[in-house]
Amino acid sequence: MREISRQIVIEKQSLRQEEEKVRQSELMIELLESKYFVLGMIIFTSIVLMAVLAPFISPYDPIEQNMRETLQPPSSKHLFGTDPFGRDVLSRIIWGSRISLVVGILSVFFAALCGVPLGVIAGYFKGKVDLILSRLIDVMLSFPGIILAIVIMAVLGQSLNNVILAVSISMIPRFARIARGQTLAVREKEFIQAAVSLGASHLTIIWNHILPNILTPLIVQSTLSLGSAIIIEASLSFLGLGVQPPTPTWGEMLNTGRQYLYTAPWIAYSAGFFITLTVLGFNLLGDGLRDVLDPKMRRI
Amino acid sequence: MLKYIMKRLLLAIPTLLGVITLLFFVIRLAPGDPVLYILGDMATSERVAALRKELGLDKPLIVQYIEFMSKALRGDFGRSFSNGMPAMERVLKSFPYTLQLAVLGTLIAIVLGLGIGIMAAINRNSWIDLISTTAVILIASMPIFWLAILLIDSLSVQLGIFPVQGVGDPENPFSVLWHLLLPAITLGLGMSATIARMTRSSLLEVLNEDYVRTAWSKGASKYVVIFEHALRNALIPVVTIIGLNFGYLLGGTVLLETVFSRPGLGTLLIEAVYARDYPQIQASVFFFSLVFIMVNIGVDILYSFLDPRIKLR
Numbered sequence: 149m150r151e152i153s154r155q156i157v158i159e160k161q162s163l164r165q166e167e168e169k170v171r172q173s174e175l176m177i178e179l180l181e182s183k184y185f186v187l188g189m190i191i192f193t194s195i196v197l198m199a200v201l202a203p204f205i206s207p208y209d210p211i212e213q214n215m216r217e218t219l220q221p222p223s224s225k226h227l228f229g230t231d232p233f234g235r236d237v238l239s240r241i242i243w244g245s246r247i248s249l250v251v252g253i254l255s256v257f258f259a260a261l262c263g264v265p266l267g268v269i270a271g272y273f274k275g276k277v278d279l280i281l282s283r284l285i286d287v288m289l290s291f292p293g294i295i296l297a298i299v300i301m302a303v304l305g306q307s308l309n310n311v312i313l314a315v316s317i318s319m320i321p322r323f324a325r326i327a328r329g330q331t332l333a334v335r336e337k338e339f340i341q342a343a344v345s346l347g348a349s350h351l352t353i354i355w356n357h358i359l360p361n362i363l364t365p366l367i368v369q370s371t372l373s374l375g376s377a378i379i380i381e382a383s384l385s386f387l388g389l390g391v392q393p394p395t396p397t398w399g400e401m402l403n404t405g406r407q408y409l410y411t412a413p414w415i416a417y418s419a420g421f422f423i424t425l426t427v428l429g430f431n432l433l434g435d436g437l438r439d440v441l442d443p444k445m446r447r448i
Numbered sequence: 449m450l451k452y453i454m455k456r457l458l459l460a461i462p463t464l465l466g467v468i469t470l471l472f473f474v475i476r477l478a479p480g481d482p483v484l485y486i487l488g489d490m491a492t493s494e495r496v497a498a499l500r501k502e503l504g505l506d507k508p509l510i511v512q513y514i515e516f517m518s519k520a521l522r523g524d525f526g527r528s529f530s531n532g533m534p535a536m537e538r539v540l541k542s543f544p545y546t547l548q549l550a551v552l553g554t555l556i557a558i559v560l561g562l563g564i565g566i567m568a569a570i571n572r573n574s575w576i577d578l579i580s581t582t583a584v585i586l587i588a589s590m591p592i593f594w595l596a597i598l599l600i601d602s603l604s605v606q607l608g609i610f611p612v613q614g615v616g617d618p619e620n621p622f623s624v625l626w627h628l629l630l631p632a633i634t635l636g637l638g639m640s641a642t643i644a645r646m647t648r649s650s651l652l653e654v655l656n657e658d659y660v661r662t663a664w665s666k667g668a669s670k671y672v673v674i675f676e677h678a679l680r681n682a683l684i685p686v687v688t689i690i691g692l693n694f695g696y697l698l699g700g701t702v703l704l705e706t707v708f709s710r711p712g713l714g715t716l717l718i719e720a721v722y723a724r725d726y727p728q729i730q731a732s733v734f735f736f737s738l739v740f741i742m743v744n745i746g747v748d749i750l751y752s753f754l755d756p757r758i759k760l761r
Binding site for chain 1: 467591706720722724
């Protein structure tokens with residue numbers, strides 16, 4: 149008798165695993181059918197390849213100045229022309245992708261790492277904990293993101309680590325808010341009550357039951373936030389508050405290009421094009437993911 | 449209604465206290481001694497001690513915090529390190545420029561966003577829809593300062609329609625408006641992308657509702673169905689988006705004031721940041737968040753007018 153019931157359990161488990169596999173492959177097919185997702189993926193992969201292969205594909209040193217070749221228009225020697233210091237714009241674009249991607253990815257990661265626990269704890273425990281944490285989130289939300297980042301950079305000084313910190317902090321509240329809202333909805337579900345009545349600890353419930361169920365909107369938010377993070381980084385560099393020169397960043401190139409718009413428009417246009425392309429890639433990825441993972445939000 | 453507004457305003461007080469607290473401590477995190485920063489490394493120790501006493505920096509942190517808080521609540525953020533003027537006074541002087549830009553930018557964004565969104569929804573799956581959807585996705589991916597540079601290059605540099613920068617002659621309202629127009633169009637265009645997108649999807653959703661079908665079957669004209677039946681209901685999420693994007697708008701003004709060399713809160717903040725003028729940074733950021741909080745309350749109140757089902761609690 150015990151043997152039979154054991155077998156049933158094993159069969160059920162393998163059936164469930166099969167179902168999960170089918171569901172995952174269906175999801176994959178749907179993702180690949182989404183034009184937005186595929187286009188976003190192509191852009192994202194190209195930019196990542198550009199960043200990773202920078203030392204091999206960059207035609208010149210991005211920092212080395214060449215005063216004999218300042219403000220050269222695009223030519224076969226310098227495909228995107230040169231800047232006021234005679235530096236090759238294409239090489240600076242290629243190396244600049246590293247800063248954009250590193251800041252984008254790491255700051256979204258840290259923002260989620262701080263924001264999600266804040267939101268989940270607030271939504272799960274409700275009551276006074278929620279009241280205090282929500283006030284904290286409100287305070288952070290009452291600064292427009294870029295202004296918070298500007299203040300943090302002003303206080304901490306310019307460096308790559310500080311840019312990542314500033315962008316992360318400015319994005320914590322959006323993760324906290326979504327995680328809180330989702331947790332509030334999930335915690336009322338029956339399976340949570342079942343876990344509570346079985347005596348599961350808070351940590352087990354949060355880790356095994358709440359987190360997996362709020363993951364989808366968080367993944368979508370993370371992808372969309374990558375675009376915002378890259379824009380905030382570029383804005384800080386544009387204002388002269390980002391990573392210190394001569395490190396190539398797209399925002400700083402746009403700022404330089406702005407001053408030479410009449411004489412050397414290729415500087416601003418190259419940088420502007422690549423920032424827009426990268427952000428577009430992440431936005432399309434996010435939209436594609438949202439369409440597939442969250443059919444309720446599907447664009448009509 | 450009045451009770452709700454009072455409650456929201458009261459609830460904003462702890463948030464504002466939190467903002468002031470955060471500003472106090474964030475500035476204290478700055479590496480280096482602000483006194484040495486003001487006086488320079490060559491200052492004598494007597495001068496340093498005297499200024500430290502004058503600025504109240506010799507007192508315990510908690511005393512400094514309480515003093516800062518009580519002054520800040522009265523709008524006194526100290527004097528600007530740069531020119532000795534009260535920091536809040538400078539903020540209030542700059543604010544009208546930012547307000548002009550924000551208001552005109554929002555109006556342009558609403559007109560453009562609603563227009564494009566409605567056109568796209570009515571002509572769903574047509575070439576109008578395709579072009580506007582593509583444009584919206586592209587604009588939403590552009591940093592606002594890049595959009596500004598593109599518009600300056602095409603409309604000011606190439607075509608010579610708008611002035612490149614500045615605020616114009618303050619005596620001449622036409623010149624002021626002329627200088628304001630391009631920054632406002634940039635801001636409006638940037639913000640219109642999200643509004644257009646939300647209007648389109650929200651309107652399409654509403655057009656599927658039973659009451660819209662009823663209106664069609666009654667024989668109501670296209671105009672009546674769309675503008676009187678559908679749009680009013682489709683607008684509710686659009687108002688949310690406008691409210692949520694006000695942060696984008698304020699951030700946008702900071703960048704646009706820099707690009708167009710206009711005075712305003714943003715320029716004041718950026719100059720203060722370069723000069724490490726802490727009182728000025730604190731006053732400017734406090735004012736930004738005050739405006740932000742007030743606008744959010746305003747948006748919440750606006751909901752209730754648009755949708756009587758939303759109970760103000």
